[in-house]
Amino acid sequence: MTTYQPDALIREDIAAYLAQHEAKSLLRFITCGSVDDGKSTLIGRLLYDSKQVFEDQLSALESDSRRVGTQGQNIDFALLVDGLAAEREQGITIDVAYRFFATERRKFIVADTPGHEQYTRNMVTGASTADLAVILVDARKGVLTQTRRHSYLAQLIGIRNIVLAVNKMDLVGYDAQTFERIRLAYRAFATEIGITDFTAIPVSGLAGDNIANIRSAAMPWYTGPTLIEHLEQVPVDADREARGPFRLPVQWVNRPDLDFRGFAGTIASGQVKPGVAVRIVPSGRTTSVARIVAMGGDLDQAKAGQSVTLTLADEVDCSRGDMIAAADDPPEVADQFEATIVWMADEAMLPGRSYAFQLGTQAASATLRTPKYQVNVNTLEETAARTLELNAIGVVTLALDRPIVFAPYEQSRELGGFILIDKATNATVAAGMIRFALRRASNVHRQPTDVTRERRARLKNQRPAVLWFTGLSGAGKSTIANLVETKLARMNRHTFLLDGDNVRHGLNSDLGFTDADRVENVRRIGEVARLMTDAGLIVLTAFISPFRAERDMVRQMLPGGEFVEVHVDTTLAAAEARDVKGLYAKARSGALANFTGIDSPYEAPEAPELHVDTATESANAAAERIVAWLIAREEEG
The missing domain is CATH 2.40.30.10 (Translation factors)
Incomplete structure (x- = not known):
């Protein structure tokens, strides 16, 4: 049986006690499962029974239990970890709560994760660093959807140690058949998702049965370990990463003075010693480790999990985002x-x-x-x-x-x-x-050509650009873009107009008007426009292009200064009034879904190169101004 009496070393030699405590292995685990399965109560009971609750905390817990608890005059152990006001008011877990505790055999960090489906993302956060998952099941309800979801996520994230804690056994009369039925049902699902082994323990978080040092007298049919006994004994391969090839992602360049330049980070895998040959990735430059610098001084060796600063034998180009790796076993690189x-x-x-x-x-x-x-x-x-x-x-x-x-x-x-x-x-x-x-990422290479984009532009005696007209349907984008192209053609400029409606007859005929299709529509047009600027053309595009993120994406495709955002601005009422195609009327009646301005958003540009207010400026005047701006840009060069 596990005991939690204060170690005599605390009184005799605190330094020796701390050294012994430091040497204990660490287990990170999470509790997860469906809502109201008792995750927070189980952790609270675990902390209480393992003597991890101080007197002032216990006094506050008793007071909080009477005020907002769910157990009448009894202690509500869930309040030890449910600290948010919303959690206490609703009796649910919303955010991930981390708690540290220790026994005489091991140290633990437990993450209490929420059970509601809408907070699944919080569960993923808690599971990302865990070595073990305690998956709770309410003995009255059995395996539920969230039980399956959390089990699948735990397996997906790489947690190999699974504990099935069948909780609230006191509410089913500590019935062995109920426990066995749930265990078999879970085993069938676990096998399907690749969980090859798990440990099932019948518990009662509220009563403390089989949690810590209270072995349940009500369940003599169960002869396995209590939860804490299993957590103390479960093997954790702490050195798994250390056995891999050496990898150090560079977090920052440590340059405290002119005489020191080191590369700091946490070793992701493997081990390193001074003198070992290393490779800087992705540059491929090789060198060797000169020193391993840590807080307490230089080290003879460092392994996965340690945060260190490496100095190198040669002056090499290395910065944040690069990786220092074993020279004879470099990592993969791909895009x-x-x-x-x-x-x-x-x-x-x-x-x-x-x-x-x-x-x-x-x-x-x-x-x-x-x-x-x-x-x-x-x-x-x-x-x-x-x-x-x-x-x-x-x-x-x-x-x-x-x-x-x-x-x-x-x-x-x-x-x-x-x-x-x-x-x-x-x-x-x-x-x-x-x-x-x-x-295919490494098999596809850009084919160099003798005629460059700069030469093509010189042959046309113009500076390539993409004039990106954006605005609501009916704002006047196509009208103004057409006028601009006509004026540029009269000036012997080489242009091409990509109009939203025309493109959907061919290149983008397979796309609809959902948000996802609109994003793909803009991406394709951006790629075509980029190729046309490579040909030296002035490209005009007239698309609603409602999302800033996609317009910014096209801007990033092009060299600096070649993307010119033109916001053709008008009110929704004005656009609707000049709607010759009757699209707004169809959208208002519900016959046309996902229409920008009605049931799909339009994100106006925040800092366009050119702004056209069609309420105060005619289409021809706007076109004249845009052409004048473009010619001035060319002359500035």
Whole structure:
């Protein structure tokens, strides 16, 4: 039986006690499962029974239990971890709560994750660093949808140690058959998703049965370990990463003075010693390690998990985002991947949109393609999907704007796990796991040509540009763009007008008007416009292009100064009044869905190069002004 008496060393030799405590292994675990399965109560009981609650905390807990608890005059152990006011008011877990505790055998960091489906993203956050998952099941309800979802996510994220805690056994009379029925049902599902082994423990978080040092007298039929006994004994391969090839993602360049230049970061895998040959990736430059500098002084060796600063024998170009790796076993580098992602944003994924990509210290711009499939966590079926909604799990293809260093997630969490960030809001929208690189990325190369884009522009005696006309339907984009092209043609300028309606008859005839299709529509037009500027042309595009993110994406495709955003501005009422096609009337009646300005948003440019207010300026006057601006730009050169 586990005991929690204060160690005599605390009184005799505090330094020795701290050294002994430091030497204990660390287990990170999460509790997860469906809502109201008792996750927070179980952790609170675990902390209480393991003597981790101080007297002042206990006094506050007793007071809070009487005021906002759900157990009458008894202690509500869930309040130990449910600290948010909203959590206490609703009796649910919303955010991830982390708690540290220790026994005489091991140290623990536990993450209490929410059970509601809408907070699945919080569960993914808690699971990303866990070694073990305690999946709770209410003995009265059995295996539910969230039980399956969290089990699938735990397996997907790479958690190999699973505990099935069948909770609230006191509410089913501590019935052995109920426990066995749930265990068998879970085993059938676990086998399907690749969980080869798990430990099932019948518990009561409220009564304390089989949690810590209280072995349940009401369940003599169970002869296995209590929860804490299992947590103390479960093997954790802490050195798994240390056995891999050496990898150090550079977090920052440490330059405290002119005589010292080191490269700081946390070792992701492997070991390193002074004198070992290393390679800087992606540059490929080789050198050797001169020193390993840590807080307490130089080290003779460092391994995965340690934060160190390396100095190198040679002056090499190395900065944040690069990787220092074993010279004889360098990591893979690629810019296209197949990955599994968990979508964490309220707004659905938009294929073709550009998102910020972050893998450790490496940053890039990522474009997502249409999902290959979405996983139904209830049936495990792989279903077709054009997008991914909140909490959906799917497999997608990512294309980055630059190569990054990686390893498949199943080999390394640190080098295979990434997040996607919305560039407009800086919100994290997805967590992903790289499955493998797409080899076509390294097999497709740009073919050099003798005639450059600069030479083509000189032959035409003009400066290439993309005039991107954006605005509501009926604002006058096509009218003004057509007038601008006519005036430029009279000046012997070489132009081409890409009109939204015309393009949808051919190149984009397969696209509709959903947000995802609009994103892809703009992406294709941007690529065509870029190729035309390579030919030396002045390209005019007349598209609603409602989203800033996609207009910014096209801007980034082109050399600086070649993208000219022209906002053709008008009020919705004015655009509707001049609607010769009758589109607004159809949208108002419900006959035309996803119409910009009615039931689909338009994000106006924040700082366009040119702004046209059609309420105060005629189409011809606007065209004259745009042409004059363009000629002045050419003369400035």
